[in-house]
Amino acid sequence: MGGVIKITRTDMSAKDLRRAAKRTKDGRVVRRLLAIALVLDGVDRETAARSSGMDRQTLRDWAHRFNAEGIEGLSDRNGKGAKPRLSPKQQAQFVAWVEAGPDPVKDGVVRWRCVDLQARVEEEFDVKLHVRTIGKYLTKHGFRRLSVRPEHPKTDREAQQTFKKNFTSLVNDTLPEHAKGKPLEVWFQDEARVGQQGTLTRKWAKRGTRPRAPRDIRFKWSYIFGAACPARGTAAGLVLPYVNAEAMGLHLDEIAKAVAPGSHALLIVDGAGWHGAKCLQVPDKITLVKLPPYSPELNPMENVWAYLRANKLAITVFDTYDEILDKCAQAWNFFANDPERISSITDREWARVT
Structure with missing residues (x-):
C-alpha cells in the first residue's frame, strides 16, 4: 500500500x-x-x-x-533541443549563398545540391554537417526545389525596379494633353502563339511513373492578342493569323471599345516592333507605355498565357486551322468572362494610378 x-x-x-x-x-x-x-x-x-x-x-x-x-x-516541458551547429551569422551567410546561386567557374556546378552546400559549409566555417542537416537548414529558411523560368541575358533588373518605382511620374510625363484630367485605366497587352506544336503541362500521376501526353509536330498556328484591365476586371482580345502593325491596330481598336466612356487607357506593352511601328494608328483613348527591354516579368499577360496553356491549351492536337481558332477563342473567353480571375491574375500594386 x-x-x-x-x-x-x-x-x-x-x-x-x-x-x-x-x-x-x-x-x-x-x-x-x-x-x-x-x-x-x-x-x-x-x-x-x-x-x-x-x-x-x-x-x-x-x-x-x-x-x-x-x-x-x-504540462510537459519540451527541451530546446541541440544547439544549432551554425550560428545565426553563419546561417545568414548560408542563405545568401543559396539565393545568389553557385559560380559555375568557382564552385563547379550550375545549381546547388545539398552535397555542394555541405562542402561549402565545411570549407568556409570548418563545420561538417550531414547532407540531411543541410536539407533541414534549407527547409527552415523557406527554400524549396522549384522550376525556374527563363531570363534573357540582357535583362536589367535595376531598370525594372526603377520602372515600377517611377511608374506614376512616367505616366504623367507620357500622358497627352487631351487625356489629362480624365479617369485613367491601366491595361496590359501581349500576344501568344498557339498551334500544332503545342505545349505540355503537369498532371497527376503515380509517383515514379512518367505519364505520356499527345504532342503534335506540325506547324500551323494562330495568335491570341490579349489585353486586360485589372481594376475593372475586363479584357479585350482577338484571334488573328499573324502578328504585325495591322493586326496590332485591330487589337487597339478592340481595346478602345472596352475602355469606359470618358476614361483614358494606359496600355502597357513590350518592345515588339509592331507595338511601335510608324504606321500604327493608336486611338485617342489609348496611350502606349513601353516596358523596359527584356522584362516579361513586369507584364502579367505572361501569367495569363501560362494559366491558359496549363488549363485550356496544353496536351491538344489540332487537325485543322479552324480547330486552332476555335480552341483559342474558347480559352480566351474562359478567361475574359471571369472578372475575378482577370483581376486576380493581372493586378499589380505598382501599376495602380489615381
Missing part, C-alpha cells in the same frame, strides 16, 4: 480539478489532473497512480510540480 501524498495548494478542490480536466485537450495533463484529484479525495498514492496509468514516483513528481506551479506545472 502506498503512502499518501500531501497536496499543499488550497486554491483548487478535487471537483475543480475534474472540471479543469474536462476542458483540457492534452490527455497526459488530464491523467495528471485526475490523479491529483484522487489524492485530494484521500486515495493512497499507489491506487491514485495506478488508476491514472503512472507509477507512484511519477505521481509524486507531478504532485510537487502542482504544489509549486498549479495546473500550468502539469
Whole structure:
C-alpha cells in the first residue's frame, strides 16, 4: 500500500480539478489532473497512480510540480533541443549563398545540391554537417526545389525596379494633353502563339511513373492578342493569323471599345516592333507605355498565357486551322468572362494610378 501524498495548494478542490480536466485537450495533463484529484479525495498514492496509468514516483513528481506551479506545472516541458551547429551569422551567410546561386567557374556546378552546400559549409566555417542537416537548414529558411523560368541575358533588373518605382511620374510625363484630367485605366497587352506544336503541362500521376501526353509536330498556328484591365476586371482580345502593325491596330481598336466612356487607357506593352511601328494608328483613348527591354516579368499577360496553356491549351492536337481558332477563342473567353480571375491574375500594386 502506498503512502499518501500531501497536496499543499488550497486554491483548487478535487471537483475543480475534474472540471479543469474536462476542458483540457492534452490527455497526459488530464491523467495528471485526475490523479491529483484522487489524492485530494484521500486515495493512497499507489491506487491514485495506478488508476491514472503512472507509477507512484511519477505521481509524486507531478504532485510537487502542482504544489509549486498549479495546473500550468502539469504540462510537459519540451527541451530546446541541440544547439544549432551554425550560428545565426553563419546561417545568414548560408542563405545568401543559396539565393545568389553557385559560380559555375568557382564552385563547379550550375545549381546547388545539398552535397555542394555541405562542402561549402565545411570549407568556409570548418563545420561538417550531414547532407540531411543541410536539407533541414534549407527547409527552415523557406527554400524549396522549384522550376525556374527563363531570363534573357540582357535583362536589367535595376531598370525594372526603377520602372515600377517611377511608374506614376512616367505616366504623367507620357500622358497627352487631351487625356489629362480624365479617369485613367491601366491595361496590359501581349500576344501568344498557339498551334500544332503545342505545349505540355503537369498532371497527376503515380509517383515514379512518367505519364505520356499527345504532342503534335506540325506547324500551323494562330495568335491570341490579349489585353486586360485589372481594376475593372475586363479584357479585350482577338484571334488573328499573324502578328504585325495591322493586326496590332485591330487589337487597339478592340481595346478602345472596352475602355469606359470618358476614361483614358494606359496600355502597357513590350518592345515588339509592331507595338511601335510608324504606321500604327493608336486611338485617342489609348496611350502606349513601353516596358523596359527584356522584362516579361513586369507584364502579367505572361501569367495569363501560362494559366491558359496549363488549363485550356496544353496536351491538344489540332487537325485543322479552324480547330486552332476555335480552341483559342474558347480559352480566351474562359478567361475574359471571369472578372475575378482577370483581376486576380493581372493586378499589380505598382501599376495602380489615381
